[in-house]
Amino acid sequence: MIEIYHASKFGNGAMVAEELRRIMEAKGQQVNVHHIDEVRARDVPPADLYIFGSPTRFGGPIGSMKRFLKKAALPPGSRYAVFATHGAAVPDKKTGRVPTDEEMARLRRTMPIMDEILAGKGLTKVAEHMFLVSGDQMKGRLLDGWQEEAEKFADAILA
Numbered sequence: 001m002i003e004i005y006h007a008s009k010f011g012n013g014a015m016v017a018e019e020l021r022r023i024m025e026a027k028g029q030q031v032n033v034h035h036i037d038e039v040r041a042r043d044v045p046p047a048d049l050y051i052f053g054s055p056t057r058f059g060g061p062i063g064s065m066k067r068f069l070k071k072a073a074l075p076p077g078s079r080y081a082v083f084a085t086h087g088a089a090v091p092d093k094k095t096g097r098v099p100t101d102e103e104m105a106r107l108r109r110t111m112p113i114m115d116e117i118l119a120g121k122g123l124t125k126v127a128e129h130m131f132l133v134s135g136d137q138m139k140g141r142l143l144d145g146w147q148e149e150a151e152k153f154a155d156a157i158l159a
């Protein structure tokens with residue numbers, strides 16, 4: 001059994017989670033998808049593999065996901081994969097300057113921070129993937145090609 005836990009606010013991460021479910025079920029896996037707001041961290045069941053997905057707030061995982069991972073009952077030695085959704089880089093509205101790679105990296109620490117919590121619980125990582133959302137409006141939209149990326153991510157997870 002594969003258990004996916006995500007914390008999507010605007011729906012993009014939820015779409016990724018559902019796509020992963022669809023792809024992996026087509027490959028014969030059993031997959032459950034949960035929004036972390038709808039479950040209790042202490043009731044997380046043992047699983048063959050966990051997938052955690054988080055939106056980003058100020059460079060890190062959204063607070064609810066950080067708290068969830070810290071509290072979750074995850075058996076040491078469990079395997080996990082992680083994904084984050086991030087705003088795509090946009091030029092500064094006033095100056096038109098495009099952020100440098102280094103500046104973007106500082107805004108994209110979501111997966112390393114999740115990894116640190118999970119490593120502290122003795123979990124083993126198998127794969128990760130970053131999904132970009134267009135940055136031109138609040139809700140944004142997953143960039144074209146995201147389904148193919150989900151397919152590759154699923155292959156890496158199941159490899």
Ligand SMILES: Cc1cc2nc3c(=O)[nH]c(=O)nc-3n(C[C@H](O)[C@H](O)[C@H](O)COP(=O)(O)O)c2cc1C
Nearest residue numbers: 008009010011012013055056058059085086087107
């Ligand atoms: C208050 C706020 C802060 C954000 N900060 C970042 C950030 O530091 N880095 C980043 O890549 N995206 C940032 N974003 C964009 C989110 O990553 C994006 O909204 C989210 O991944 C979309 O996923 P969801 O549709 O599943 O909620 C921010 C969004 C909001 C609303």
